Amino acid sequence: MASKQNTSRGSARRRPATGKAEKVRPFKRPVWELRLYVAGMTPTSIRAFENLKQLCEEHMHGAYKIQVVDLLEWPKLATGDQIIAVPTLVRRLPTPVKKIIGDLSNTERVLVGLDLRPAGGRR
Amino acid sequence: MAASTAIKKKNLFAPRPSMVLEKVPTGIRGLDQVTHGGFPKGRTALVCGGPGTGKTLLGLEFLVRGATLYGEPGVCVAMEETVDELVTNVASLGYDLPALVRTKKLAMDYVHVERKQIEETGEYDLEGLFIRLRAAIEKVKAKRVLLDTIELLFLGLTNHGIVRAELRRLFHWLKDAGVTAVVTAEVGEKALTRYGLEEYVADCVIVLDHRVTEQISTRRLRVVKYRGSSHETNEYPFLLDDEGISVVPITSVGLTHSAPTERLSSGIPSLDVMLANQGFFRGASILITGTAGTGKSSFAAAFAGAACTRKERALYFAYEESPSQILRNMKSVGLDLEKWMQQDLLRIHATRPTAAGLEAHLAHLYQEVEQFKPNVVVVDPITNLISVGDLHSVKAMLTRLIDFLKTHNITAMFTNLVYGNELMEETAIGISSLMDSWLVLRDVHHGEAQRVRTLNLLKSRGMAHDTRMHSFTLSNKGIEIHGI
Numbered sequence: 001m002a003s004k005q006n007t008s009r010g011s012a013r014r015r016p017a018t019g020k021a022e023k024v025r026p027f028k029r030p031v032w033e034l035r036l037y038v039a040g041m042t043p044t045s046i047r048a049f050e051n052l053k054q055l056c057e058e059h060m061h062g063a064y065k066i067q068v069v070d071l072l073e074w075p076k077l078a079t080g081d082q083i084i085a086v087p088t089l090v091r092r093l094p095t096p097v098k099k100i101i102g103d104l105s106n107t108e109r110v111l112v113g114l115d116l117r118p119a120g121g122r123r
Numbered sequence: 124m125a126a127s128t129a130i131k132k133k134n135l136f137a138p139r140p141s142m143v144l145e146k147v148p149t150g151i152r153g154l155d156q157v158t159h160g161g162f163p164k165g166r167t168a169l170v171c172g173g174p175g176t177g178k179t180l181l182g183l184e185f186l187v188r189g190a191t192l193y194g195e196p197g198v199c200v201a202m203e204e205t206v207d208e209l210v211t212n213v214a215s216l217g218y219d220l221p222a223l224v225r226t227k228k229l230a231m232d233y234v235h236v237e238r239k240q241i242e243e244t245g246e247y248d249l250e251g252l253f254i255r256l257r258a259a260i261e262k263v264k265a266k267r268v269l270l271d272t273i274e275l276l277f278l279g280l281t282n283h284g285i286v287r288a289e290l291r292r293l294f295h296w297l298k299d300a301g302v303t304a305v306v307t308a309e310v311g312e313k314a315l316t317r318y319g320l321e322e323y324v325a326d327c328v329i330v331l332d333h334r335v336t337e338q339i340s341t342r343r344l345r346v347v348k349y350r351g352s353s354h355e356t357n358e359y360p361f362l363l364d365d366e367g368i369s370v371v372p373i374t375s376v377g378l379t380h381s382a383p384t385e386r387l388s389s390g391i392p393s394l395d396v397m398l399a400n401q402g403f404f405r406g407a408s409i410l411i412t413g414t415a416g417t418g419k420s421s422f423a424a425a426f427a428g429a430a431c432t433r434k435e436r437a438l439y440f441a442y443e444e445s446p447s448q449i450l451r452n453m454k455s456v457g458l459d460l461e462k463w464m465q466q467d468l469l470r471i472h473a474t475r476p477t478a479a480g481l482e483a484h485l486a487h488l489y490q491e492v493e494q495f496k497p498n499v500v501v502v503d504p505i506t507n508l509i510s511v512g513d514l515h516s517v518k519a520m521l522t523r524l525i526d527f528l529k530t531h532n533i534t535a536m537f538t539n540l541v542y543g544n545e546l547m548e549e550t551a552i553g554i555s556s557l558m559d560s561w562l563v564l565r566d567v568h569h570g571e572a573q574r575v576r577t578l579n580l581l582k583s584r585g586m587a588h589d590t591r592m593h594s595f596t597l598s599n600k601g602i603e604i605h606g607i
Contacts, residue, residue, distance in 0.1 A: 075254045083255075084234060084251045084279075101243050102246055102247045105244060109244040
């Protein structure tokens with residue numbers, strides 16, 4: 001797959017204790033499998049990737065995997081995850097599958113979308 | 124220098140063949156007539172209507188007909204129903220979508236948009252959808268596209284500004300790709316569609332409607348707009364049945380039909396004698412009026428039987444009796460219609476007038492006539508159709524029907540029931556002027572305990588016909604007119 005992989009699993013470094021995330025999953029450190037769908041290396045998709053990278057490093061350090069899928073090269077993959085907008089971030093693991101579209105510039109909303117932070121009144 | 128620019132400018136305005144709007148036939152019966160040739164080639168047509176009006180079916184039929192009749196493969200982007208649901212839903216209409224997919228004449232993609240699953244953060248575009256559409260188009264080398272229902276994007280995505288900009292881009296892109304597209308949308312309360320899609324797709328707009336009047340439903344279709352082309356502006360009824368959609372262009376074609384000189388037997392030798400010794404004109408419309416039990420149906424059946432004897436096809440629309448009842452009753456007056464049915468020279472279609480609206484009846488008549496291609500048509504009786512429409516619309520419908528039959532050179536006989544001593548002229552719902560021949564049957568008291576059936580040829584255009592009143596009898600030998 002022509003995708004950039006950025007895997008840093010099982011790193012020795014501990015994730016900074018955020019408290020809330022620990023409370024949600026107290027027993028096992030979750031493994032995050034994320035897929036970012038883009039269409040070519042546009043400024044928006046580069047921005048989305050950078051935003052995502054930064055966010056992952058901060059909130060799920062050492063326990064995430066990002067796969068970047070360029071739909072221009074792999075158009076057929078758009079059907080499986082029901083992609084219509086780009087960029088789309090799909091949280092494949094942990095389940096349930098979550099989707100966040102846009103350049104991920106609003107960190108708060110991304111965190112809510114990834115279940116890393118409770119949304120106001122949603123829980 | 125200046126002169127040459129002037130000439131160049133002039134040439135710019137000279138009509139070029141490429142400037143004429145090209146159209147692709149939809150292949151949907153009647154719709155190509157209403158749109159004067161089909162949908163605009165390489166552009167997008169908008170089909171809008173309420174829920175259950177047949178938008179998806181119209182779009183799918185556009186694809187299916189394109190693939191099967193015109194060698195134009197199609198792509199269906201379904202947003203409302205899954206591919207499996209679509210396949211099942213249209214199987215009853217006789218479309219075999221999986222077969223078309225297998226033979227690469229059709230590509231289907233189910234695009235699921237659900238708001239709950241999606242969080243939006245910052246900028247995005249709908250390139251993902253474009254890529255999917257492009258992949259599907261390339262897969263089958265599509266010339267036609269159906270986007271059903273694209274406005275679900277507005278429900279799934281919160282940033283409507285982006286959706287609008289992207290839709291505009293999509294329609295431009297479709298134009299560049301040279302595919303003819305159909306977009307479906309729900310009707311809106313204030314605008315034509317709920318999200319104002321007509322602003323983007325303004326080339327051809329079709330509105331579908333499903334109305335129920337006096338418990339009888341009629342589907343209707345109207346071409347609201349067709350940029351760069353003439354089109355019919357009326358509302359047309361359409362049918363959805365096991366053969367798909369048929370739109371009925373019910374506008375009258377006008378008085379341009381030719382007048383054949385060929386004569387046809389009425390099936391009753393003595394009546395032929397009254398008709399200047401030769402019978403009715405081919406292509407004529409014949410009216411038989413009479414009170415209850417005067418034998419109108421027997422005259423109609425004799426006429427249909429005579430056509431079959433000449434090895435012509437007869438189509439009998441019965442609004443009062445079932446086919447088997449007609450066969451039995453006609454046997455009693457010496458007419459064996461069953462053998463003609465077995466040879467498929469005669470077809471009897473029996474329906475209750477109240478089973479459908481007036482236009483649906485007309486649509487049904489058209490459809491049967493186009494399919495069976497009869498030489499002779501009997502409508503027995505037209506009176507019952509009055510029960511489903513007002514006088515004005517019945518007359519309008521009959522005008523269209525008669526024009527339609529005349530242009531196809533079909534001879535038609537209509538029976539009409541009249542009550543008691545009403546004035547014949549008035550009761551014939553004002554349609555007698557449309558008729559070429561008019562036969563009046565009466566029941567006359569003869570003495571104390573006898574009733575005699577009488578007949579009178581009130582008119583028969585273009586011939587020196589018998590104008591006297593004659594008595595006639597119905598027996599197992601058929602109809603016998605006395606005193607000829």
